[in-house]
Amino acid sequence: MWNFKGERNVEKNFIDYHMMSINEPEFTNTQVYDHQPRQIQGNSDYPLVDLDYVLDQSNPFEAVLANRYSAREPFKGNVVVNRALLARFTQLAMIGGSKENRTYPSGGAQYYVDTYFLFNEDLLDQQIVKQGNIMRLNSDTHKLMVKQYQPWDEISKAFIQKYLVNSAQFTIVLSCDVTSISKKYTDISYKLVQQEAGHIGQNIQLVANYLGLESVPLGGFYDIELSKLLGDNQTSLYAFLLG
Structure with missing residues (x-):
């Protein structure tokens, strides 16, 4: 059990906890698993409330929700x-215009998560x-x-799905x-x-779907290598390829 309470060095426990689940190149063969089809959940013998509803594709908001998907093939680069x-x-995904709060919630409005853009210089x-x-x-x-320049060939080495990263625009x-x-939430901050x-x-x-871009969320990246590209003492949490 991980117990951060009462520790004088909470940050070290965060780091140790994070390092337990990172991807490393030498372990790729054991960390990439065969796809397992999802089993459809049954209703058992519970009383049921019917929630059937046809999404309204003429409504922009419902259409975006209905058509969201994760790219599985190389990006077409249509945008x-x-x-x-x-x-x-x-502005739409993060900043939220001139209002004080952003377009996503954050515990205590602290906004501890940082956002980095890494661009494929050959495709945009x-x-x-x-x-x-x-x-x-x-x-x-x-x-x-603008923090620095690294060739996309170097950036792509931090990702496992080469067929996707090679066609991504950023x-x-x-x-x-x-x-x-x-600093504020101590043991629950991570x-x-x-x-x-x-x-x-x-x-x-x-x-991305609203603007016509394809996207895919990834856990398939090498944490240490990607964090080094960011610099600023950053620890990578999540990555997305878009194109």
């Missing part, structure tokens, strides 16, 4: 990724990547901060600084950042 699209994407508008292709989103100032990585997340990453991830998928 031009430029500054205007990125501005619209980030060159004006975006002329100063670098690894950027951190600042939702408070509505800006992408990836979004959600991360946090595990040495600072315990749980809260995981929940926050899930909220952002659902927004990413829905907004």
